[in-house]
Amino acid sequence: GAVVSQHPSRVICKSGTSVKIECRSLDFQATTMFWYRQFPKKSLMLMATSNEGSKATYEQGVEKDKFLINHASLTLSTLTVTSAHPEDSSFYICSLTGLNTEAFFGQGTRLTVV
Amino acid sequence: AQSVTQLGSHVSVSEGALVLLRCNYSSSVPPYLFWYVQYPNQGLQLLLKYTTGATLVKGINGFEAEFKKSETSFHLTKPSAHMSDAAEYFCAVSDRPSGTYKYIFGTGTRLKVLA
Numbered sequence: 001g002a003v004v005s006q007h008p009s010r011v012i013c014k015s016g017t018s019v020k021i022e023c024r025s026l027d028f029q030a031t032t033m034f035w036y037r038q039f040p041k042k043s044l045m046l047m048a049t050s051n052e053g054s055k056a057t058y059e060q061g062v063e064k065d066k067f068l069i070n071h072a073s074l075t076l077s078t079l080t081v082t083s084a085h086p087e088d089s090s091f092y093i094c095s096l097t098g099l100n101t102e103a104f105f106g107q108g109t110r111l112t113v114v
Numbered sequence: 115a116q117s118v119t120q121l122g123s124h125v126s127v128s129e130g131a132l133v134l135l136r137c138n139y140s141s142s143v144p145p146y147l148f149w150y151v152q153y154p155n156q157g158l159q160l161l162l163k164y165t166t167g168a169t170l171v172k173g174i175n176g177f178e179a180e181f182k183k184s185e186t187s188f189h190l191t192k193p194s195a196h197m198s199d200a201a202e203y204f205c206a207v208s209d210r211p212s213g214t215y216k217y218i219f220g221t222g223t224r225l226k227v228l229a
Contacts, residue, residue, distance in 0.1 A: 105157035
């Protein structure tokens with residue numbers, strides 16, 4: 001399967017600061033990228049969908065000014081958690097797809113806001 | 115609209131025993147169905163998928179699943195559990211075989227394998 005690199009795998013930040021998470025496709029062109037959030041012992045909650053060169057589409061209840069998504073190229077998408085608070089602590093996972101491919105997932109990022 | 119229900123948030127089996135993880139779906143269009151496995155603090159790995167054709171689908175690590183339209187089910191099975199199978203398993207449905215549309219995930223089933 002395709003290789004998706006998500007970085008960092010773990011990050012601890014202070015409340016009020018911003019954190020950027022990167023998701024890269026290493027061997028195919030990702031036309032669509034998804035960002036998910038996973039709460040402990042829960043399923044994946046889709047946060048937003050982004051197509052290369054377009055603004056992201058956010059799911060209901062997700063603050064687009066807090067969770068900034070940039071899909072600048074066919075190989076890179078970033079999620080920036082702005083002014084992070086302890087309730088933003090979670091496991092974030094990206095997913096990339098190309099034309100006529102299933103979704104490939106990153107390894108996830110464990111964000112802890114203290 | 116589509117939805118997925120996974121029966122049993124926790125399943126325990128003995129090593130060597132049959133593994134059965136249940137998934138039922140709801141879809142107004144022909145569904146495309148997926149099973150993913152997640153190990154602690156890692157992303158999701160595709161186990162197998164059903165798009166069209168043969169309803170019995172074989173995946174990696176000895177897992178297989180059967181699409182039963184009449185029962186709206188896509189249960190995951192493995193004849194003999196191994197300790198390394200302990201993980202979280204997610205069933206997902208999409209209305210397209212590719213990933214260009216978002217998946218709807220079930221709530222997951224945590225599999226525990228007893229020695």
